[in-house]
Amino acid sequence: MKAIELTDQDDPRSLALVETDTPQLQDGEVLVKVHAAGVNRGDLLQARGHYPPPPGASEIIGLECAGIIEDPGTTGREKGEEVACLLAGGGYGEYVAVPEGQLMPIPEGYSLTEAAAVVEVACTVWSNLGMLAGLREGQTVLIHGGAGGIGTFAIQLCKQLGATVAVTAGSAEKLETCRELGADILINYKEQDFSEELTGRCDIILDIMGAKYLKQNLRSLAEDGQLIIIGLQGGVKTEINLGALLPRRLTVRGTTLRARSLEGKAEVVRSTVENVWPLLADGRVRHHIHATFPLSEAAAAHELLDSGEVTGKLVLEA
Template structure:
């Protein structure tokens, strides 16, 4: 098959379409012929050498895809069945071996290309906001990076749960995009002191920045609030005021999805299917694809995502 191969480990843009072996199925896996793959910031991190795949997983980049089952292996799945998939790696290719528990049906009304852009963000956002934070109607949720793939989805999910949503983004255009998705409070992080404006008022924060925002996040949280960090785009380290943490009875939690055991991922996928797929089907959450590129232009897709000019998701079509 053809797949994107990083030909120079020291060059994160050295991504070329080459011939590689079709993956061999393990027990409980199906072989999916990929139609499209979503592009995520984690893919850029892997290409930069900062986010290697878990042991035993494909070293091909890509965490989500959609396509048709080419070989059901030892499962009860059907050849030709359309599916979208949560992966630990392997999406930037013509075929991927996927654990059965990480398969999802194509959402009603979605094309394969559209479905490829929602799996990873849906599972990530639902796991953190729905399962961990258990957001509910009337709460205030702050989403950093509101115009990105995660942020776009998180705004809509939080609104669907009846929450008031505050977001940060880096331009008036991106904030307007967030407003159209339903965000109630808009903060340009280059100009606005969002932590002062939101002081002691936020129930849950979904953070992709990390260290530089820790102090402000703690200031913004209401008593018994939750800070969930899922990325560290701004840095890994910061000092924390433990006295304020204790006084406000705050919970700080860091999570990742890629490295979890397969049984944990299967449980997250099942919960996402139950709670989020109906919201996709009825239009409460809409897919936002910034651009679609051919698989061979993976390097261009990474360059585009790294530019900071993307609102929503990028998709590679095979």
């Protein structure tokens, strides 16, 4: 098959479509012919050598896709079935082997390309805000990077759950996108210190920045507040005064989706389909695709995502 690979390990932009081996199925896996694959910041990190796949997973980049089952293997699924897939790797190829528990139906009314744009963000947002934090009506949620793939999805889901949504973004245009999606509190992080606006107001913070924002995030949390760190774009090390956590009973959690066990991912997939897919089907939450590229132009898609000019998701079409 053809797949995207780095042709120069020292150049993260050296992504080329090359011939490689078609995946061999393990028990409980299906072979999916990929129609489209979402582009995620984790893909950029992997290309730079900073986010390797878990042991045993495909070395090919790509954390989500949608396509058609080519070989059901031992699963009892049907050849020709359209599916969306949560992956530990392999999305940037013509075919990918997928554990059955990580298959999702195509949301009603969605094309395969549209489905490929929502798998990773839906599973990430729901597993952290719905399953882990227990977001409920009336709470206030702060979402960093509100105009990105995670952010645009999280805004909509939080509003559907009855939350007040605050966001940070780096331009008036991106903040306007957030407002159109339902965000209530808009903060330009280049001009404002979000913690001054939100001191003691946030029940949950979904953070992609890590060290850079830790102190401000803690100042922004309300009593019993939860900080959920899912990215480290702002660094991995900082110092905090632990005394700031105790009086307000604050919780700091770090999570990732890719490194979970097969059973853990299957549970996330099941719960996401049960709780989020109906919102996609009736349009209460919708995909937000910024642009699509042919698979052969993966390098251009990575360059665009890295530029910071993307609102929503980028998708590669095979």
